[in-house]
Amino acid sequence: xxxxxxxxxxxGKELKVPQSxxxxxxxxxxGIEIPTLCFLEDVSKNASCGVCLVEVKGAxxxxxxxxxxxxxxxxxxxxxxxxxxxxxxxVELLLANHPKDCLTCLxxxxxxxxxxxxxxxxxxxxxxxxxxxxxxxxxxxxLVRDQNKCILCGRCVAxxxxxxxxxxxxxxxxGIKTKISTYMEKGLGNVACTYCGxxxxxxxxxxxxxxxxxxxxxxxxxxxxxxxxxxxxxxxxVGIGEAMGMDAGSLVTGQMVAGLRRLGFNRxxxxxxxxxxxxxxxxxxxxxxxxxxxxxxxxxxxxPGWIKFAEHFFPNSLAHLSTxxxxxxxxxxxxxxxYAAKLGIDPRKMVVVSVxxxxxxxxxxKRPEMMSAFEYxxxxxxxxxxxxxxxxxxxxxxxxxxxMFTETGMQFPALEPEExxxxxxxxxxxxxxxxxxxxxxxxxxxxxxxxxxxxALTDINFTAVRGMEGIKEAxxxxxxxxxxxxxxxxxxxxxxxxxxxxxGESPYAFIELMTCPGGCLGGGGQPIPTTWDxxxxxxxxxxxxxxxxxxxxxxxxxxxxxxxxxxxxxxxGEVSHHLLHTEYDKxxxxxxxxxxxx
Amino acid sequence: MDRPQTLSxxxxxxxxxxxxxxxRHGELLGILEExxxxxxxxxxxxxxxxxxxxKTGVPLSKLYNVVTFYSFFNLVPQGEHTITVCRGTACHxxxxxxxxxxxxxxxxCSKELQNGESFFTTPDQRFSISTVAxxxxxxxxxVVAIDEVIYSNMTTAKLQKQLGKIxxxxxxx
Ligand code: SF4
Ligand code: SF4
Ligand code: SF4
Ligand code: FES
Numbered sequence: 001x002x003x004x005x006x007x008x009x010x011x012g013k014e015l016k017v018p019q020s021x022x023x024x025x026x027x028x029x030x031g032i033e034i035p036t037l038c039f040l041e042d043v044s045k046n047a048s049c050g051v052c053l054v055e056v057k058g059a060x061x062x063x064x065x066x067x068x069x070x071x072x073x074x075x076x077x078x079x080x081x082x083x084x085x086x087x088x089x090x091v092e093l094l095l096a097n098h099p100k101d102c103l104t105c106l107x108x109x110x111x112x113x114x115x116x117x118x119x120x121x122x123x124x125x126x127x128x129x130x131x132x133x134x135x136x137x138x139x140x141x142x143l144v145r146d147q148n149k150c151i152l153c154g155r156c157v158a159x160x161x162x163x164x165x166x167x168x169x170x171x172x173x174x175g176i177k178t179k180i181s182t183y184m185e186k187g188l189g190n191v192a193c194t195y196c197g198x199x200x201x202x203x204x205x206x207x208x209x210x211x212x213x214x215x216x217x218x219x220x221x222x223x224x225x226x227x228x229x230x231x232x233x234x235x236x237x238v239g240i241g242e243a244m245g246m247d248a249g250s251l252v253t254g255q256m257v258a259g260l261r262r263l264g265f266n267r268x269x270x271x272x273x274x275x276x277x278x279x280x281x282x283x284x285x286x287x288x289x290x291x292x293x294x295x296x297x298x299x300x301x302x303x304p305g306w307i308k309f310a311e312h313f314f315p316n317s318l319a320h321l322s323t324x325x326x327x328x329x330x331x332x333x334x335x336x337x338x339y340a341a342k343l344g345i346d347p348r349k350m351v352v353v354s355v356x357x358x359x360x361x362x363x364x365x366k367r368p369e370m371m372s373a374f375e376y377x378x379x380x381x382x383x384x385x386x387x388x389x390x391x392x393x394x395x396x397x398x399x400x401x402x403x404m405f406t407e408t409g410m411q412f413p414a415l416e417p418e419e420x421x422x423x424x425x426x427x428x429x430x431x432x433x434x435x436x437x438x439x440x441x442x443x444x445x446x447x448x449x450x451x452x453x454x455x456a457l458t459d460i461n462f463t464a465v466r467g468m469e470g471i472k473e474a475x476x477x478x479x480x481x482x483x484x485x486x487x488x489x490x491x492x493x494x495x496x497x498x499x500x501x502x503x504g505e506s507p508y509a510f511i512e513l514m515t516c517p518g519g520c521l522g523g524g525g526q527p528i529p530t531t532w533d534x535x536x537x538x539x540x541x542x543x544x545x546x547x548x549x550x551x552x553x554x555x556x557x558x559x560x561x562x563x564x565x566x567x568x569x570x571x572x573g574e575v576s577h578h579l580l581h582t583e584y585d586k587x588x589x590x591x592x593x594x595x596x597x598x
Numbered sequence: 599m600d601r602p603q604t605l606s607x608x609x610x611x612x613x614x615x616x617x618x619x620x621x622r623h624g625e626l627l628g629i630l631e632e633x634x635x636x637x638x639x640x641x642x643x644x645x646x647x648x649x650x651x652x653k654t655g656v657p658l659s660k661l662y663n664v665v666t667f668y669s670f671f672n673l674v675p676q677g678e679h680t681i682t683v684c685r686g687t688a689c690h691x692x693x694x695x696x697x698x699x700x701x702x703x704x705x706x707c708s709k710e711l712q713n714g715e716s717f718f719t720t721p722d723q724r725f726s727i728s729t730v731a732x733x734x735x736x737x738x739x740x741v742v743a744i745d746e747v748i749y750s751n752m753t754t755a756k757l758q759k760q761l762g763k764i765x766x767x768x769x770x771x
Contacts, residue, residue, distance in 0.1 A: 167657035172666040181666075183658035184644060184673070191658065 006072040023054055023065035027078060034078055035087060037116050038153035039066040042532065043202055046154035050090035051116060054078050062086055088120040094151050096127035105206040110528055112204035113151060130176055139189030141366050142211055142359040143200055147179050150207040156180060156199035163517060165492040166309065168193035192312040194491065196305035196515045197359030197524015210359050210397045210525055214404050217394050220351045221264045228351045229267040230260050231331045234275065234435030235357035235520040236398050238538040243402035243527040244412035249537025251545055254417020259405050261418060270420050271354065272427030274331035275434045278302065279554035281580055282324045283447040284571035286510055295319045297501065297508040300440050302326040304364035305515030307584065309491050314498045315586035323581040327434065328354050328361055329370055331424065332391030333579040336373030338567045339424060347373055348387055353394045355401045357523030360515065365392040372579050397525025423559040429552030436539045437489040437519035438465035438472060441512040445476055446553045452478045460552055468518060468536065471496065489514040609649050611636050616653045626656060626664060630671060639675035639723070677719045677726035679745050679764055686732030688739040697740055700754050701727055704761050
């Protein structure tokens with residue numbers, strides 16, 4: 001703790017603040033707002049925009065408050081005509097090279113550049129364009145980068161390297177040619193990017209956005225020949241309200257269901273059903289690995305960014321990954337086999353849309369192996385490859401669903417809550433908490449404990465694995481053996497866990513890894529902004545929903561029991577093997593043709 | 599891989615370079631500079647850079663950052679001869695744009711010039727043409743450097759003569 005304080009004067013008023021904090025921080029503590037653009041708390045201070053300028057008495061030029069520290073006796077002015085002019089000029093310089101595309105931009109109305117330009121009263125274009133126009137990067141299925149809208153704040157670079165330890169992007173060139181690049185301008189789809197979307201979540205402008213699929217979904221909904229079902233991930237119910245103008249972390253499960261019905265989905269189902277199914281499969285896989293001396297620790301596999309990360313950076317450790325598909329993919333496979341058969345409809349006519357807090361899910365749905373329903377049917381029905389379809393057809397992020405609601409004129413907060421459809425809409429509290437870091441672990445422990453010991457848990461809350469700490473540990477006694485588990489979120493922490501495993505020093509039997517800070521509730525497809533405060537609020541709502549569910553353990557879900565009885569027969573059985581489990585690829589670390597060489 | 603032998607020789611040499619620079623001040627720049635010199639066309643090939651990344655643990659995006667920041671790194675093969683036209687203000691007012699166009703006409707690559715590329719190599723790999731923001735020789739404007747020799751008060755006629763000399767002398771078999 002920094003206890004040395006200094007006295008400074010802000011706009012003539014004295015203030016005592018700790019030494020070594022920045023002017024910006026000091027002002028915020030004193031209740032004074034200084035406009036900022038490139039600065040983002042906990043993420044980056046690149047000091048590139050010059051919006052946060054202040055006057056410091058005795059200094060020749062204006063100072064950037066986001067990086068300048070206070071000192072004893074410092075005297076500041078934070079608001080003046082001179083400052084307004086300087087701040088405005090700096091924004092105008094950024095705008096000189098910025099396409100004025102607001103009307104067709106995905107960030108319209110939620111853009112920090114647009115907001116600051118408005119606040120500073122930018123009215124005309126004073127400066128001429130100096131940079132060449134660039135083509136957008138369309139190489140990834142999850143994200144689109146438009147360099148022309150980039151203001152070089154460096155937030156994306158900082159997140160990708162400091163939070164995710166991926167470094168798929170960095171600055172390149174210099175002077176007027178400075179931009180954000182992938183290696184050799186190959187594009188996100190051709191480098192070791194995990195598609196986590198954390199860069200899109202922090203970008204102040206529309207320079208990195210999700211690949212928008214709303215039009216395809218509207219089209220499917222308008223097609224009378226299609227039977228369109230939707231599944232919603234746990235974290236969406238604590239994010240979509242926020243995106244529709246409600247308070248951060250608002251729990252709006254019922255309104256979300258109602259809104260989806262208004263959009264015209266034939267059935268509104270829940271990814272949480274598949275989360276319960278995942279627990280059944282993954283819990284049994286863990287027990288089998290422990291009792292049959294399989295590869296341990298076993299690591300969860302529901303987070304596609306983490307999977308791609310492991311494939312690129314730890315190709316020799318893939319045997320540690322659970323073979324379970326993610327809940328999204330299990331849902332698609334079950335919907336187009338079991339449910340289609342139950343309804344008697346042609347699975348080729350079924351369209352599965354998922355709403356996810358995640359950009360990487362868009363890519364996961366299009367992994368070539370994710371066509372297991374087609375594989376399941378094709379031999380019996382003599383279909384050709386022309387009939388092929390994915391288990392999940394379209395993936396929308398929370399932000400895209402919000403746009404669909406807005407575009408159809410939905411008064412979201414006023415909707416009367418409604419219930420999910422059955423059978424694929426029923427879920428337990430264990431599935432709800434999948435959306436928070438530690439949730440999959442807790443859900444798995446609730447089931448594994450009871451399956452292994454045959455006894456009911458006295459306290460089903462495993463609080464040791466909750467909370468926002470980067471790496472959490474716990475030990476659970478089961479029939480006399482102690483099972484050590486760990487939970488980590490962000491890929492930087494995942495890397496630490498994996499390095500420990502590769503050194504042979506991992507003490508754990510089971511590990512939950514999530515790509516995004518806070519787990520899915522902090523996913524790259526969630527509403528912007530997503531700060532730590534907001535993440536905590538979303539987590540609270542998820543745990544509150546869990547606590548009020550009548551059933552809180554996956555193996556108690558009656559529709560899951562029915563699914564096994566009628567169709568799958570047993571966890572890890574033959575049908576599960578084909579529909580619910582998968583394999584992973586060693587991906588070239590970096591550039592494709594080098595992998596063979598090295 | 600079209601040139602497996604040369605490549606693996608190059609990669610082995612990179613091993614040595616990386617080992618030599620380990621822990622030294624300015625390690626990365628040193629490694630990249632020497633790696634570039636290994637290549638007969640004096641550039642950092644994708645293979646070489648990828649290998650440097652694997653050996654040093656520096657992410658590829660970061661390497662790309664470095665090699666695009668410093669102008670002495672080349673990402674495309676260099677011609678046998680280099681022609682650098684100064685595009686600073688002084689040279690510009692003394693007609694360096696015309697000189698650049700002349701280079702294009704003489705060497706038959708006006709199209710690249712019109713596309714505004716600031717660096718390119720002729721398809722026969724004989725000449726690399728580039729521009730600089732300023733040589734710092736403004737008093738002698740316009741200035742053109744040919745094979746690192748600076749020619750002052752350049753004119754179209756002088757340019758033609760110099761390039762003609764090189765063309766005759768260095769004819770490839
Ligand atoms: S990034 Fe912001 S300012 Fe730029 S076009 Fe999009 S909404 Fe407008
Ligand atoms: S999606 Fe994730 S891994 Fe890819 S560039 Fe963005 S932050 Fe980095
Ligand atoms: S892409 Fe966005 S986050 Fe990255 S530097 Fe540009 S404006 Fe900043
Ligand atoms: S916020 Fe300080 S320079 Fe951009």
